[in-house]
Amino acid sequence: MSDQVILYSEQQRFKQFWLWAIILGAAAIFWAGFIYQVLLGEQFGNRPVSDVQLAILFALMGVGMPWFFYQMKLTTEVRPGEIHIRFWPFHVRPVIIHLHLVRDFEKVTYNPIGDYGGWGIRWGFKGKAYNMSGNEGVQLRFYNRKPLLVGSQDAVALFEAIKLAKELR
Known part of the structure; x- marks a missing residue:
């Protein structure tokens, strides 16, 4: 039956403002930490992680998490x-x-x-x-x-x- 006519089709994505504010706000913290510590060479926070650990966290949370939520449908x-x-x-x-x-x-x-x-x-x-x-x-x-x-x-x-x-x- 998969080749039959489609009577109705709808594609939805998350579009709640508050959800995107939380996701992008959390991602912004990782962007700021990555820029401040890795690119500018300053210590980020009282107990900073290594540059490699911060780069991994940045990739996962600063880029990966917003991308993951954007791809959900x-x-x-x-x-x-x-x-x-x-x-x-x-x-x-x-x-x-x-x-x-x-x-x-x-x-x-x-x-x-x-x-x-x-x-x-x-x-x-x-x-x-x-x-x-x-x-x-x-x-x-x-x-x-x-x-x-x-x-x-x-x-x-x-x-x-x-x-x-x-x-x-």
Whole structure:
């Protein structure tokens, strides 16, 4: 079924200002330490690490961490009879949800922190969630497992595409 027509496609990235402020603020500390100690030759902090250790920390935290968060993306595709969800880089292949296993579904507004503990691939009392930003999505209820929430920036279009995909299967 992977060569079938795509009824809905959405790609999301982390775009919360506060998250990027924390990530870039932490990275800036490593940039400052690297520039100050390695490039300018001054001691950075009361108990400085060696230049090699600082260069490794700079590469991991000053460059690697922002790049890692920038590369993260949630791709949702609705095809006849199935939904493909891929949370890069954690999913090498998409998670395929067969719609014949879905009992019912609805568009929901939820509290990401209160209901699931935040954004990303999350588990909470209300089931599992795939979300990147915002507070809207489609809640899928299954016959044989806990509910799954698929976050979306256009939950109405996702809901309509799932309804059509379930009919086309």
